Amino acid sequence: MESHLHTFLHPGEAKKWQERKEALEALELLVKNPKLEPGDYNDVVRALKKVVGKDTNVMLVALAAKCLAGLASGLRKKFGSYAGHVVPTILEKFKEKKPQVVQALQEAIDAIFLTTTLQNISEDVLAVMDNKNPTIKQQTSLFLARSFRHCTPSTLPKSLLKPFCAALLKQINDSAPEVRDAAFEALGTAQKVVGEKAVNPFLAEVDKLKLDRVRTHCNKIKECADKVELAGKKGVSGEKKETKAAAPAPGKAASAPSAASERDTKEAAKPGMAPKKPPPSKAGGPVKKGKAPAAGAGAAKGKKGADVKEVFEQELSPEACEEKAATVLPATCMQQLDSGNWKERLASMEEFQKSVESMERNDIPCQALIKMLAKKPGFKETNFQVMQMKLHIVALVAQKGNFSKTSANIVLDGLVDKVGDVKCGGNAKEALSAIAEACSLPWTAEQVVSLAFAQKNPKNQSETLNWLSNAIKEFGFTGLNVKAFISNVKTALAATNPAIRTSAITLLGVMFLYMGAPLRIFFEEEKPALLSQIDAEFEKMKGQTPSAPTRGSTKSGAGGDVGEDGEDQEEDTPADVMDLLPRTEIGDKITSDLVSKIGDKNWKIRKEGLDEVTTILNEAKFILPNIGELPSALKGRLNDSNKILVQQTLNILQQLATAMGPNIKQHVKNLGMPIITVMGDSKANVRAAALLTLNSWVEQTGMKEWLEGEDLSEELKRENPFLRQEILGWLAEKLPTLRTVPSDLQFCVPYLYACLEDRNGDVRKKAQEALPMFMMHIGFEKMSKATGKLKPASKDQVIALLEKAKASMPAKPAPPPGKTSSKQAAAPTPASAPAAAVYDSAPPASESKPDPKKTKPGGLASKGKTQSVSSDGNTSMTPTKANTSISKAKQTKQVVPAKKVPSKPVKEEEDRSGPIYILVPNGKEQRVKEEKGLKVLKWNFPAPRDEYIEQLKTQMSTCIAKWLQDELFHADFQRHIKAMAVMTDHLETEKEGVMSTLDLVLKWFTLRFFDTNTSVLMKVLEYLKLLFTMLSQEEYHMTELEATSFIPYLLLK
Template identity: 25%
Template sequence: MKGIANKTVYFQEVYSMRSEQDKEPEQETVTEITGTGASDESVADVMEAHVFLLTVPQEIDEYELVDPVDILTPLEKSGFWDGVKATKWSERRDAVAELTKLASTKRIAPGDFAEICRTLKKLATDVNLAVSVEAIQAIGNLARGLRTHFTGSSRILLPVLLEKLKEKKPTLTEALSQTLQAMHKAGCLTLPDVIEGKYLLVKRIDAYEFDVKGAVKNKVPLVRSLTLNWVTFCIETSNKAAVLKLHKDYVPICMDCLNDGTPEVRDASFSALAAIAKMVGMRPLERSLEKLDEVRKKKLSEMIGDGTSLMNTGSAPISASSCNVSGPEGTDSSFVRRSAASMLSGKRPVQAVVVSIAKKGGTTKAGLVKKSDGVAPSKVSMSIEAEDAEFFPFHTININNLFTNTGCLQPGDMSLEEIEQRLCSLINADTISQLKSSVWKERLEAIGLLKQEVENIGELDSTAELLIRLLCAVPGWAEKNVQVQQQVIEVITYVASTVKRFPKRCVVLCLPGISERVADIKTRAHGMKCLTTFSEAVGPGFIFDRLYKILKEHKNPKVLSEGLLWMVSALEDFGISHIKLKDLIDFCKETGLQSSAAATRNSTIKLIGVLHRFVGPDIKGFLSDVKPALLSTLEAECEKNPYEGAAAAPKKIVKISDSISSMPVGFDGLPREDISTKITPNLLKNLSSSDWKVRLESIDSINKILEEAHKRIQPAGTAELFAALRGRLYDSNKNLVMATLTTIGGIASAMGLAVEKSSKGILSDVLKCLGDNKKHMRECTLNALDSWIGAVQLDKMVPYIITALADPKMGADGRKDLFDWLSRHLSSTSDSPDALHLLKPAASAMMDKSADVRKAAEATLCDVVRVCGQDAVSKNLKDLRGPALALVLERLKLPGMIQEVGDSAKIVSTALTTKISSKIAKPGPNGPADRGSKNANKTVPMEDRERMVIRRFKFEDPRPEQIQELECDIMKHFREDLHRRLLSTDFKKQVEGLDLLQKALPSCVKEIIELVDILLRWFVLRFCESNTTCLLKVLEFLPELVETMKDEGYSLTEAEAAMFLPCLLEKSGHNIEKVREKMRELLKQIVCVYSAPKFLPYILQGLSSKNSRTKIECVDLVGWLMDHNGVEISGQLKSLQHVAALTSERDGEIRKAALNTMATAYKTLGDDVWKYVGKLSDAQRSMLDDRFKWKAREMEKRKEGKPGEGRGALRRYFTLNVVALPKKSTQEKSNYGSLCFGGSILKDAFACEVSEIN
């Protein structure tokens, strides 16, 4: 055992992430560092003493297994863009929080995040802390979910994040640190990787070196220190090769910071230097460190520690004392890192053997041995296939635990013996033993028994993977007997279809064997059924992705051809929403069509034909480079499978949620190419060249780029392209303008729906080309519009079209062509809600000077009515007025709701009679108070009209849109001769219209009441005008109408009162005495159809009017209500305070009216009136006291008793006869008081008394 104390074995990383493969230098799998006295015999002694075989497990990247999730579509629907522009910080925060939530998924589908990142860059510097923190967290989530797809955006955001480090808020600093670390760990910003030659691969730390240089020179010390801390983190989490390329640039930065005046910055610099030294050793740093004094050298040595010499090799030793396998580069990971793709390819990892011995008083040693063929299977308990690596939930594995505590192992960690031990309680041991038999009949009998036992298990979810692994081992996929094979596949199919969630690891284990069984005609049906079941369990996209490599590398051409045929059936069953079409098309072109086997080519042609059924003719653009003979065959197959689109519904569903299937409706799934690298600055510059030939060449180059991308492009980088093309739309060379229009149409077709956002409003510039007087130019413009509508649909184009139609520079020919184009597309559309906005421009164009424009506009209007429906059009006529409105109504041919039936006075539609007869009931015994419930069930048209009314007590002049709406309602609901008179500007015609209504009132009561809300609104307009003749006629008709409503038992609704009473009260102070008298009588009459308690708030609002005569009328009306209805109606007593306050007015008439009203209250209340007058000055109280004394003398002369006596007697009677009733509830007492004293108004008063007395 001697001489082995200085022998140590180190493991070194042999696999890396996918992005780093083929870039890092080859490394030794195991590196030995031999100290003094080491010998080969020492290793042999260790091997003889104690040998364990350990397979170093691999760390699977879960990111590779997770399907990408599209977050752009739900983000658009969430109102994100409106929220981030809000003025309220809480709305901005909530909008960004929604993005943070969506981006928290493990893997995000790549897309155009440029605009989102620009918005986040702005919000990261928001003045509100909560918004800024939320934006920074959203950036971190995007970096984790997009990884390398977020590299460009990370480069833009990095300077902002580093500058933001100056903030001292802990929450903000923590968010910044986590986001910066996430950007590095996700590969968005990693260590340098420079490619020699003309181009520099800018995706690593050298890409942000200048940002770091600027940050460490920032005047804020916190920025300098935190930046260096982040650099230290980047170094510690990178590999040695990257740091070797890094240190020459960053060591000088750290050396300069050692002289900083802030201790935190100096400490951060030491940490960065120590991290570099630990990674690459001290030798590359010797020249730079010579400048340090001894104190600083000593401090740096202490930070580096004793492990510096060991770290020179780039590997860390295996700690034998703790029996832990330490990972490479000083980390605690024991995994050999590989990409998920390589782990699922079926290759076994590099295996190593760890040998350890513990002796009393000695040290633990480790060495390297080769795998021995003589080791029994039971001892090789850790032989793990690559697909099983994701079972390891830990990074550090204790060797002793691996071999002694097998009870805690996952299925992927166990040998066949351990799997059998786990299943012994569910599966008979004899059954498993017979599965290993060399006699096929015994295996067949055993698999039959196993099938029965599995079917009898109630819950398979916990044991599904154990069963699959058992069947993959025994009898295994090398089984030769067909019957046994069929039974094995049936058991696997049953398990996959029964469990709630079938592990993808099981699918990976089975696919190689199942794909071979599909090639065998005897097991083909079973194999295809099993693959379909797998697709239902985990999604066909996962199956397709794994089959591509298996089928491509298999030597048997039958496996490929039959696998392609299964893909045909899978597409027919599941559709294309779960499939990555780019990978499938590439597989068909590169493998299927290139095969020398005719059966394989035929299967591929069938597969492409089925794809054509789902995605349409666009797929032919990806097959342009196929041989002519095959191309003709493909076209014939496509004709057999015509495009069905959304009609081709899938027959089967997938159990688990699939992010690929959550794409927007109408998305064909065909791949789109990123052309941003081809849109070079030189190309954009040439588009603005002074030489027209150069400009034309640039436009041709863009068309060529579209052709090379199969006319399927991504929106990335097209914003600058559209900006450059916009200038060419105003080119002096008309041929270039037409070429530009063709190119813009081609870009729209190639980009699809994303063109709306990327085009930055270029459509408005395209539409301006319709103003050209050349027909060929207008035709090119319409062709571009055709391409645009195919990409974004008409609804998205309507706002631009409306603006273009209103442009006075567009000539008659352009408007006519645009209306014809609209009619052509509307005629092929069945539903387009936004087409309703075309109503106004079409109506306006119907009055155009050009007959061709009028004809085209009328055709467009008819199509709008057909698409949107007459009801929708009728409800949106408020923007039209005058002749345009009349023309539209004439084209609509709406049936008049006011018909002439014999007598000319019969002007209201009889169609409403049957509806209203059941709506207006007879008056109840309690009079007007019960009438409000009689019209609770209004007809729908009236409810719609009333819903538009804003409840307010204060009067405001009608707005223009309200007047237009009233005009529309009058024209819809009244006969033509009547509405012409009512809407005439001549007051004489208006008076004639009122005469017609007055004559029709006795015979059309119910019909007119149904339209009373429209009439009241029309009366308001007349009140607001200055014509006395028309106003007096209105005041002559209104009392008759109110009396009729009273007779019919109809009460005004809240909406009707809100639209009429404020105006009536405000205008009651008219300057003509005759008008005031009529209005005064009308107000007193309205109490019969609208209860006093509800009427009172409107009156009180009138007390604050600026018109003194209005105040006087309202004060007198309050006194009248007190005299006739009592003072205790709801709110009446509170009104006394407002009336008493008016006694301080300068106007003597107002003071006089207020004193008279207070005297009326004193008559009823007596001295209790002082409780309700509020705070008054001594002068006011003196005036009131004099008036009260005068009132008392007047009552005494008239022998009316003393003030307040009547109310006191009433209260005593009520107390004795109502309150004293035994065992009566308050409600019953109130009802009793109402019955005793009668009247709906007194009922309110006595309810108030009950509450006061109780």
């Protein structure tokens, strides 16, 4: 080895980068040997360190990093003496953002870590953690997270843990979210390794929200720690079987942390990865389709669709590539690839193309062929005809073969370099699109844009943005990294070259088609002249809808129905786009000091608190739903005696709705309803601000949450003429736009009739305007029967107005075209989708005949809700008593079934005869996904607040019988005891139902732990004993969500 290595030291100092590259490639081949003889490698390490630290060519930096990784893997512990020399250089070089460089540096430092100890390199790591560059801080924390996994409590003592925790604690408060996330991951890993008891003393000053994030990462590490160990034991053989590479696979132990994540992805995508015992699969309810859950078509949605069948491939050596290429390409083609005569090179390309066209998909050695195309002169080809052919072949290989990201990384730099070429740009763009089809647009676009902006060629930058604009139209918007593109677009808008700015504005116009108004918020700080150009582009796009994707990842599907997948993906797009918006966690900024400021006796201090909230929201733009105690603080300010502060609070609530998006619906009951109360204010400007705020909330949530329950009727009940005018006017505007409404709208009818006779003329006028809108949903017959409780004089007057309103009653909106009701009924409602869209897709009330045994989760008006609106035989205005049995549903069309109306007790018995649990396919999985994605509040509190209870009620509404839900959330504890008795009776007969809703049932029992009534608590414990006995017999395995939302509260009790 020493004799060979000596020849590389002097060329390594060569001025020409090609010579340095050749030297490094030769060195890389030697260090790939699994074991190297110990010796003096000082000069070699010093030369490689110099390339990593000072060379401006990123390709050489990546090669040098690979050489260091190979040396560390080959020398093993003997490399430890060199570790201290190269670790600081590698960490400092993480400022480089190119993915191929970052990956090579990660592999190098991971390999080096295995040759030394954390103690030996701790000073170097700690020194770098104070660096101002966020990428360096992020990658250093991620390195620590990976390193901690190889430690034990003895190799990670308190003396070492203390300085690392101190440095990481600074980073969890960093302004860059990627730095914070990496720091949380490192702390979580440390906690997993040494235990919570050892780490907690260093986290004493950390607030609860951040501690929860550390625990979350700790739990994640728990899941993958075993896989990391397995990767170290089985990785080599597994890789060899998969890749069949000619060269041996070096440095497996070194790359274990990064390789583990790839294997995790692959394992997650494999069918049959569920627990071995069949009963645990019941946790999510019955699975009706026989397809594998992850590899099947149903799981291949959005971003995941491109990753399910991703081709993982190890990078091959040049010799291995030549050997593979020689088996499929003619000898003359191989010989003429690097000929000095351009005509011979052209002939070689023509033979190359013919060979690829004649091959079958599985016979195409993609990486080998791409490396042959990249062989000198590669993509620096000077003859445009040869270059055009070469780019066309890249596209052909990507389309026809099993093209991997490894192959893509070889060629992307060259393609980006040619994208702005007048003669070759078109072929380069087509090749990029072909790679996007093979490797997914989100990944390809991120690499391409990153490479383009790392260059200084304005033509390449503008044409890359033009390619991306067109690619989004072809592939759709699903899965794209919006945050990264926004950052690059801002860079492009600041460019001096007008072509780059124009391309950036065009790209923004395309993004606006998919994202709408929220996109503009990110560019409000641009110069007025530029902002006016952006607004003009957005104005052009208004009213247009994006066309359906014409291209996509053709290699990710696995035997599913393509047509169904396409529809599912399209229907999910709006929710996915909202998910793509970069959102900021502001929960840690809503401190107790801020909350106390907002509630201070001094109005000036209250105003300061509100100003701080406005600043937080302005900086964050879009936020995650966790906002701590802010709702209760803002609710208090809606009653403020200072009207200026009331208006400021309303402005904040408008901003909050826009910032949080559809997730704001969880705050409707505790914070939204008080907005309606403000509409009764005596000042017109305050009422106008309240109405504007209310509409901004409805835009995000839809109307369902506002019409459910008795909250709205209670507001209408108040004898405030301003409030009644505003509510009735608002309902008159909104109700005609809805196809169906919750049956609770009937609670408003008595007060609507009272408003028809109000002393205030404006109230009467608004009530008359709203009357036909109520009638279109409730029906004339029911509205007429509701007059039975009025005084005779009032009844005659109201019936006359009803007759008049009947003539002007509008028709219900037509259902959205191109969507079948059966499909909608079968699909669980996503939490992030606006509620209006959900019940707009439900069938009309008069057509609904639900069978309790076949109730679908999409039917939000299931059981009594829709029938109570249209049933002719029910004289009661109470929706909970309007539920009808199957036999009753068949008789709905009878005109006057007066003689057959049973007494109330019998009717209740009828209503309660069916199952109490409604099986919702994948309902539990959806709830887990929503909680992990922070779309709903995490079940974690010292005492249950209103928003948690409302959230649980909403989640239960689709899978627990309505009448039982009323009992569960009744104010009277006796009703809770009755509900538990019913649940006990159904425990053995509805095992599937119990298991499919176990997460919700256990959450309800945690609420009971906060009760003080001994009778209730005894019943709770009796039921829980029976429940867990049944689950044990069924060999049911609790999910992490079920355990964490229940066991801590049981222990506390």
